[in-house]
Amino acid sequence: MKGTFLVTAGDPSSAARTGRIQTPHGTIETPTFAPVASQGTVKALLHSQVEELGAQVILVNAYHLNLRPGLETIAKAGGVHSFISWPKPILSDSGGYQIYSLSPLVKIEAEGVRFSSHLDGTKIFLRPEDAVDIQRTLGSDIMMTLDYFLPYPAPKPKMREAVKLTSAWARRSKDRFLEAETPQQLWGISQGSVFWDLREQSIQDLLEVGFDGYALGGLGLGEPKSELMETLEKADLLLPKDRPRYLMGMGYVEDILEAVARGVDFFDCVLPTRNARNGTLFTRQGKMVIKNQKYAQDFRPVDEGCGCYTCRHFSRAYLRHLHERDEVSSAVLNTIHNLNFYLDFFGQIRQSITSNSFAAFRHTTSAHIEEGIT
Ligand SMILES: [Zn+2]
Numbered sequence: 001m002k003g004t005f006l007v008t009a010g011d012p013s014s015a016a017r018t019g020r021i022q023t024p025h026g027t028i029e030t031p032t033f034a035p036v037a038s039q040g041t042v043k044a045l046l047h048s049q050v051e052e053l054g055a056q057v058i059l060v061n062a063y064h065l066n067l068r069p070g071l072e073t074i075a076k077a078g079g080v081h082s083f084i085s086w087p088k089p090i091l092s093d094s095g096g097y098q099i100y101s102l103s104p105l106v107k108i109e110a111e112g113v114r115f116s117s118h119l120d121g122t123k124i125f126l127r128p129e130d131a132v133d134i135q136r137t138l139g140s141d142i143m144m145t146l147d148y149f150l151p152y153p154a155p156k157p158k159m160r161e162a163v164k165l166t167s168a169w170a171r172r173s174k175d176r177f178l179e180a181e182t183p184q185q186l187w188g189i190s191q192g193s194v195f196w197d198l199r200e201q202s203i204q205d206l207l208e209v210g211f212d213g214y215a216l217g218g219l220g221l222g223e224p225k226s227e228l229m230e231t232l233e234k235a236d237l238l239l240p241k242d243r244p245r246y247l248m249g250m251g252y253v254e255d256i257l258e259a260v261a262r263g264v265d266f267f268d269c270v271l272p273t274r275n276a277r278n279g280t281l282f283t284r285q286g287k288m289v290i291k292n293q294k295y296a297q298d299f300r301p302v303d304e305g306c307g308c309y310t311c312r313h314f315s316r317a318y319l320r321h322l323h324e325r326d327e328v329s330s331a332v333l334n335t336i337h338n339l340n341f342y343l344d345f346f347g348q349i350r351q352s353i354t355s356n357s358f359a360a361f362r363h364t365t366s367a368h369i370e371e372g373i374t
Pocket residue numbers: 302303306307308309310311312336337338340
């Protein structure tokens with residue numbers, strides 16, 4: 001273990017904490033949000049814009065990059081940082097989620113997963129060792145283990161099998177990871193949905209192997225909110241305090257806040273960027289659907305309290321016009337606002353924990369969200 005995570009402050013009223021993850025490409029202040037850049041780009045934005053908005057880390061996808069442009073190309077370019085020209089930390093997802101959600105033919109075997117590419121049907125066999133090798137070649141700062149992912153709801157016996165396989169693959173991933181010296185980190189992914197006995201087993205198995213960080217996978221898929229929160233609370237007690245915790249793919253502000261209160265440090269989600277392209281904007285008062293007729297002559301900014309480029313210069317009426325005309329700038333301006341909203345929100349979370357006011361921040365934010373806007 002490299003001792004790459006340092007807790008810097010804790011909230012007395014909850015398990016929320018701030019921390020720092022050290023990587024070869026810089027420090028990540030937590031709790032943090034990683035904008036999704038599956039193909040090596042945050043859709044609709046330039047890297048310079050993503051950096052200006054305050055992103056500290058982006059998430060690329062090993063599944064997509066391995067298929068196209070292919071590892072050879074990225075290796076020739078000198079790794080993923082160099083290929084995409086992003087100087088800050090990068091987390092690469094192993095691609096498990098994409099295999100199970102995109103591929104038309106998936107066959108799970110003890111040795112690995114057999115699937116066909118969603119692009120051209122090419123048959124691919126991916127072992128956990130391959131996922132490590134691919135991410136090593138990418139040169140991402142944080143690599144994820146290959147897990148076995150099931151959609152929700154899954155019957156318990158099937159989930160038990162998924163946990164068993166995920167644990168075995170985690171062990172093999174770590175063995176492969178240890179074969180060569182690298183400054184990269186390897187984080188393990190637990191499964192088990194909201195069956196606590198299975199989730200507990202999964203986490204225990206990962207702890208036995210030992211990882212630089214621990215992810216909670218397969219959550220936020222429609223399971224009851226109370227069960228999800230209970231799972232996070234119990235996981236918080238089980239996970240070591242000196243390792244970052246990553247709740248994969250969860251993106252609603254209210255859920256993020258509650259997850260932070262339960263000790264989660266790292267988040268990613270397509271929500272702010274995907275919704276921006278669909279014309280749904282996040283504001284302190286809730287979601288705004290910009291295509292609505294009522295904004296046609298509304299010359300106020302999207303969010304009067306927002307300092308982003310979009311809100312400083314453009315009205316709801318203009319953004320609605322761009323969206324209705326299907327202009328490229330609609331996606332750009334909406335994404336700037338939504339990503340600013342998320343990254344600013346995380347800045348406020350960190351600030352409130354550091355200044356001992358997280359409880360008040362949590363309370364007022366939840367109250368604002370409940371009022372709604374659309
Ligand atoms: Zn804005």
